[in-house]
Amino acid sequence: MRNSKTCLRMLASARFLGSLWSMKIPRRAFVGSSLAAIAGGPLIAANSKLGPKVRREADARAKPPLVLSTWPFGKPANDRTLEVFRSGKSGLDAVEQGVRLAEDDLSNSSVGLGGIPAAHGVVQLDACIMSGPGHKAGSVAAVEGFKHPVSIARRVMEETRHVMLVGEGAQRFARERKFEEGPAVTPGQKAAWENWKKAQEAEKAKIPNHDTIALLMLSPSGDIFGACSTSGWGYKIQGRVGDSPIIGGGLYVDNAVGGAGATGIGENVMRYCGSFLVVEFMRQGMSPTEACLATLHRIASMDPKGYDLSINFIALDKRGRFGAAGTGQGFQYSVACDDYSKVLQSPGVTQKPVGPLGGNRL
Secondary structure, eight states, X not given: OHHHHHHHHHHHHHHHHHHHHHTTOOHHHHHHHHHXXXXXXXXXXTTXXXXXXXHHHHTOBOOSSEEEEESTTHHHHHHHHHHHHHTTOOHHHHHHHHXXXXXXXXXXXXXXXXXXXXXXXSOXXXXXXXXXXXXXXXXXXXXXXXSOHHHHHHHHHHHSSOXXXXXXXXXXXXXXXXXXXXXXXXXXXXXXXXXXXXXXXXXXXXXXXXXXEEEEEEOTTSOEEEEEEEOOSTTXXXXXXXXXXXXXXXXXXXXXXXXXXXXXXXXXXXXXTHHHHXXXXXXXXXXXXXXXXXXXXXXXXXXXXXTOSOEEEEEEETTXXXXXXXXXXXXXXXXEOSSOEEEEEOOBSSSOBOOSSOSOOO
């Protein structure tokens, strides 16, 4: 039995060393982390070269209930999440209602029916939701004409054997359950779309930036919940689906470890199962910020564009620690607990600006 345990430990250590090698970690950090792994100790060495600023942010912690979300526009959603939870509702109810608030904000053109239309002139929405207890998930994509895709995703999770519904099937599912409908495109969105088409025909069109809301919650009982919603890439090809509704891409929750969410260009995240990878790094012993940074380095080591990507992560763990990181400077995220509700700045792995606010602007 003892020999079997030794073999398993050596195998785990070998896999970890291969993981570190693929990330191109500096030699000194590599050796320190490797020795810690072989000794059966923590997988992050004290000299892991994350820098003093990152170390301070990596140590951030709050007593649950703790809510974390992407961008400054996530702050009202966080506050709403805590309000619902304090009223006696479940953590799942709370994260759903928090994201619904963002979906209702028509001034935010990256979430909900206020979002930028797809190339065919109609807004298409994606969303997902996860419950740590039972490891349950629901998702919808390319939904047109409904106000709250996150709530539709929850019903998929609770009322079907499936995880994801898309397009007309998701809309039929929502219509049969009498979900609130809304305009697939507003006059303002239509005018912006027509201007975009003219610019495209003149070969002068600029692809707008885009964002999403990913929201995570740690309850006092230690349960973790998450939800994510977006209108996706502005003027995207009809039917395009990004990372936001993909379990393990734009959102992932593991009730034994923690949760993570992503924002940025979804194609950069979903090819690498980004949020899942963040949670797995936390499982190895990394703090949330360390796990976000490690995931960015891993992706950059594999992607032909290296660090020239638009990716940002948020994460929290079972211990109440939280953090975030992005490929560039300027990614802000929101955090709320019983003691405060505020917007924080995350570390970036390059000097390229991300932009301070998030959210498309028509």
